[in-house]
Amino acid sequence: MPELPEVQAHAERLTRQFGGRRLERFVPLTFTALKTATPPPEAAYGCPLVEVGRRGKYLLVRFEPVTFVVHLMQGGRLVVDEKLSAKPRGGQARFLFETDEETGGTPALLLTEQGTERRAGVWCVPTQGALDSPPLDKLGPEAETVEPDELAARFAERPMRLHGFLRDQRAIAGVGRRLANEILHRARLSPFVSTKTLGIDGAERVVEAMREAIAEGLEYERGRPDMSSSKDRPGRVHGRSGDPCPVCGDTIRAVEYSGYTVSYCPTCQTAGKVLADNTTSRFLK
């Protein structure tokens, strides 16, 4: 799933490519693509694109007076649509912009989603107050900018495993499965440590690790012409089970859950302890 660095770099890319272009039409291609009834997408017709922004893992396609909030979920992409085919593969919705006077072309963006889940979607919300409208209103603070004291307060409010906390968008916004693994490795903390034991010292370590991991991802992603696929993204532990840890040389281990994998280095993170599936399962209760 695209996480903060991928979504942020993609937002910047789309702003460069489409900023200032006037929206002609928004066309849902499935019944489930548009999640809201009011305000109507028509409110943006004829308006120039102010920018594509980001909140958490959401893209904010911002016009005045309405913003289209786009969530890519697992397999979604918002891509430049050159073919404008009637039934694009995996097509969910299309933004058609007014004809480019120089080229005579019709610039368009297509929201696609591969796979069968069909959970990607678009919410049309008032631009004033967008952050206080669903689906953005329940998000926690941004992972890139949260301060240690705020994070420590959130740790105290939500006693849970740290890996789960980092993936919970209501706790902290923008981190997913991959970044959670990378952050914990940098912070030298066990994925299963309880947030209630971390305090301000733990929050400081997590904030520092989070900023480093996000900066690394952003630097990589900003150097690309398009959004990376997960196997290309930089990292030390995620997807590297069996490889040597780049810090200490121990073997990177993984614990599989339905839907995600916890990757970690025993020496750096769990005092050398290897967490087998049957020993970690009790942490899930």
Ligand SMILES: [Zn+2]
């Ligand atoms: Zn290590």
